[in-house]
Amino acid sequence: MYNDLQEKPNVKQIVILASGSGSNAEKIITHFKEQQTAKVAAVFTNKNTAQVLERSKRLKVPAYYFNRESFVGTDQLLRIIQSLEPDLIVLAGFLWKIPESFIRAFPNQIINIHPALLPKYGGKGMYGSKVHEAVKESGETETGITIHYVNENYDEGAVIFQAKTELTPEDTPESIAKKVHELEYEHFPKVIEKLLT
Numbered sequence: 001m002y003n004d005l006q007e008k009p010n011v012k013q014i015v016i017l018a019s020g021s022g023s024n025a026e027k028i029i030t031h032f033k034e035q036q037t038a039k040v041a042a043v044f045t046n047k048n049t050a051q052v053l054e055r056s057k058r059l060k061v062p063a064y065y066f067n068r069e070s071f072v073g074t075d076q077l078l079r080i081i082q083s084l085e086p087d088l089i090v091l092a093g094f095l096w097k098i099p100e101s102f103i104r105a106f107p108n109q110i111i112n113i114h115p116a117l118l119p120k121y122g123g124k125g126m127y128g129s130k131v132h133e134a135v136k137e138s139g140e141t142e143t144g145i146t147i148h149y150v151n152e153n154y155d156e157g158a159v160i161f162q163a164k165t166e167l168t169p170e171d172t173p174e175s176i177a178k179k180v181h182e183l184e185y186e187h188f189p190k191v192i193e194k195l196l197t
Contacts, residue, residue, distance in 0.1 A: 012038035012196040015086040017094040018045050020128075022052025024092040024113065024184055029059045031189035038196050041084045046071065046096055072099050087196055091150065092188070095127055098150050110150040111195070113188055115180045117162055118146040122155030132173040132180065142166050143176060145183045147191050161191045 014032065016025045022043070029040045043056045043063040056063035070076040078101055081089070091098075091112040098110060114122060116131045121143075126134070135143045144164035149157035163186075165179045 011036070012087040013041045013085055014038055014192065014196075015041055015081055015084055015089045016043045016092050017089065018043060018050065018052040018092045019047055019095045020050055020052065020093045022050065022055040022092070023181070024188055025052050026055045026059065027185045028090065028092065028189050028192060029056070029061055031193070033059075035193060037193065038087070041086060044077070044081070046094070052093075068096075071096065075101065078102060078105060088192065090192060093128075097124075097154060098152075100152050103150065103152055108149055111160065111192070112148055112150050112155075112157070113184060114146045114148065114155055115143075115177075115184070116146065117142070117144045117164065118148065118155055118159065122146075124154050126155070129173055129177065132176040135167070135176055136171065136173050139169075140167055143180060145180060145187065147188065160195070161187065163187050 014028070016028065018025050025043055032038045032040060040061050043052060043061055045052050045063065045065055046068070048065040053063050053065065066077050082105060087109070089106055089110040091110065102110065115128070116122065116135060121131045121134050142164050144162055146159055147161040148159045151157040163183045165183055167176060
């Protein structure tokens with residue numbers, strides 16, 4: 001019995017790293033189940049309580065927890081991911097800095113999504129609600145998402161794609177987050193698909 005890969009040799013392989021609820025991971029998984037041009041081979045998380053584990057299980061995608069030692073102290077996780085031969089590694093709400101060994105092993109194959117218009121509101125400690133609170137406090141009239149390649153510094157890799165949304169003085173960090181999530185869900189799977197074609 002042939003497996004899916006043997007039947008469809010051109011199917012690209014995606015590996016997702018996530019730290020939280022996994023809503024972006026779910027959108028990516030379901031997008032490619034419908035497209036069938038690529039598939040999410042596995043999801044990895046650095047939090048054993050992350051909701052992404054439950055989402056992956058429900059969507060029948062292998063999901064694994066790993067600790068910091070296997071990520072930065074040894075090549076254990078790197079070897080596991082290399083064995084999957086991914087065409088793209090996607091960070092979807094993944095909060096740890098990527099080790100240089102990964103960047104060397106997967107040049108221009110690791111991408112991240114950031115919930116702001118980089119270079120604004122990027123860098124260490126700028127993630128999730130902290131970004132939206134900073135955007136609100138600064139009185140910005142717009143914000144958005146940035147999809148970029150990952151290098152050895154937080155949020156400094158080459159920009160692949162940006163999308164914007166307008167803000168009003170009435171917007172709260174919560175309503176800003178909602179607008180940004182809508183952009184993420186709309187664009188992230190499509191940008192990944194384009195990168196893989």
